[in-house]
Amino acid sequence: MEIAIIAHDGKKAEMVQFLNEHKEVLLTKNIKLVSTGTTGSKAEKAGFVVTKFLSGPIGGDAQIAARVAEGKCNMVLFFRDPHAKHPHEPDIIMLLRICDVHNVPLATNPASADLLMKAIAI
Numbered sequence: 828m829e830i831a832i833i834a835h836d837g838k839k840a841e842m843v844q845f846l847n848e849h850k851e852v853l854l855t856k857n858i859k860l861v862s863t864g865t866t867g868s869k870a871e872k873a874g875f876v877v878t879k880f881l882s883g884p885i886g887g888d889a890q891i892a893a894r895v896a897e898g899k900c901n902m903v904l905f906f907r908d909p910h911a912k913h914p915h916e917p918d919i920i921m922l923l924r925i926c927d928v929h930n931v932p933l934a935t936n937p938a939s940a941d942l943l944m945k946a947i948a949i
């Protein structure tokens with residue numbers, strides 16, 4: 828299955844920590860990771876194989892949304908920073924909406940993502 832990982836700047840460290848904590852599931856369950864640009868670079872530096880799209884503010888969220896709409900991406904882990912303003916807020920809201928339109932599992936914080944990982948691990 829394809830899982831999208833996206834994290835705002837204030838949440839990127841938490842995303843890397845999350846990936847490390849779930850390394851075994853991510854490596855053994857035939858999971859393909861895709862991401863927005865900078866999040867993907869951080870994940871690569873931590874040793875993960877990731878297909879990177881554009882950075883969020885220049886269209887990366889929209890690219891992930893397109894994959895969800897096309898049935899290519901099966902889960903979205905999007906660690907949003909509720910304390911920061913984002914110039915591409917419309918793209919962010921669009922991605923969340925597209926996940927709901929297509930009934931694709933979406934976690935917007937590590938606790939929710941952790942539960943989704945546990946479901947995959949079964």
Ligand SMILES: O=C(CO)COP(=O)(O)O
Pocket residue numbers: 833834835836863864865866867881882883884887888919
């Ligand atoms: O802005 C983002 C999500 O809205 C994330 O994009 P980056 O991973 O490129 O920082």
